[in-house]
Amino acid sequence: MPSKPAPIKKAAKKEPEKKEETAPEPAPEPAAEPAPVEEAPAEAAPAEGEAPAEEPTSAPVDLFVEDKNDNSVTIIWSQPETIGDSGLDGYVIEVCKDGTEDWKAVNEDLQKSSRYVIKNQTTGDRLKIRVVAVNEGGRSPPVTLPEPVLVKEVADRPKVRLPRFLRQRYVAQVGEKVNLTVPFTGKPKPEVSWTKNGAALDPKRVNIRSTDRDSILFIRAAERDDSGVYEMCLKVEGFEDKASLTLQIVELPGPPASVKIVDTWGFNVALEWTAPKDNGNTEITGYTIQKADKKTGDWFTVLEHYHRLNATISDLIMGNTYKFRVFSENKCGMSESAAVSKEEAKILKTGIDYKPPDYKEHDFTEAPKFTTSLSDRATTVGYSTKLLCSVRGFPKPKIEWMKNQMIIGDDPKFRQICVQGICSLEIRKPGNFDGGVYSCRAKNDHGEAIISCKLDVKPVPDADKK
Structure with missing residues (x-):
């Protein structure tokens, strides 16, 4: 009994040996593969270096519709995850009608950015859209929208975006310009209408200008009759939205009645x-x-x-x-x-007897007194000069000028001025005989005062004469 199972084990060993024999049969095939590699190793190396440079990129990703209207579709996507050493030259955008496989490129030149507007389409068509990345290695696998796109503007419910300051009463003065801009949203472009207190606007008084995004209410010179509740209404394919604003035009009031x-x-x-x-x-x-x-x-x-x-x-x-x-x-x-x-x-006067207090009157009388004396002066023949002094006294004293004890009087050669107690005597172009002792005398009922000074008139030097 034990001798019989032994050959079974050997047979079991032979079967794997046969398997090993079968294994080397395909072995010569890989051996044949390295043979050509050995024959032309230099040619294989560049083939390996050029192959990645000629490989196309992977497919673009995240393709979806950004916007659409009655004749165009806007799509955006992201660049391929794998680009390779050869880089990315651009994109080709292809479309075909639903139910066909007639793909046509819509861009003549490669699109560099990851956004494209497919224009000049027919409203109501259903389009299949795909994007292919292109480089030196050729075209990448395309990325296709999961469902065909209907060429028709997406209806967006209209909404009036009334500014915060218009949600309260808007006040303007008579004669001022009223220019109110009310933004809104909605697709396609909403139909805009305005009413005042439930009635149509007077086009002579109020102008309305509407764009795709807002509506402007304009009054050139406001009047009080322009006050009221203005309502703005938007309509888009059966959808509607309304907003109202209150406009109050004010002016100065009238006077009290009485x-x-x-x-x-x-x-x-x-x-x-x-x-x-x-x-x-x-x-x-x-x-x-x-x-x-x-x-x-x-x-x-x-x-x-x-x-x-x-x-x-x-x-x-x-x-x-x-x-x-x-x-x-x-x-x-x-x-x-x-x-x-x-x-x-x-306002009547009441019976009040006013008795003024007894004040002792102050005696302001004073004999003349010179507060500034005359000073001796020297001058040159032909050059006018002045003598100055100041005096006080009450009553105002009388002023007299004297030369060598002789009163000058109204001699035109001398000019006498006395203002606010300042006394001056101007000697015009004095000569050799105008020198001497000059005096000023002030007197009133309470006394008199006199002061004097010497004036020396020098001849012109000989050098000046020559």
């Missing part, structure tokens, strides 16, 4: 007035009250931004007669005219 003096007592006056008939199309924010004395007629403001319809004016001056006027105020400013009281308010 002003009257209710009571007068002491130094006070009570006034009452009524609200203006015209508030300028906006609420009245206050009143300004002014008073005027009958003597001067000048108006002075006593109250500003006052909210009530009555007021008490105090601190008036006894013995004066007053008139009052009231202006209206709103957000545009103060009314151009005012309501003036027909009556006048007279």
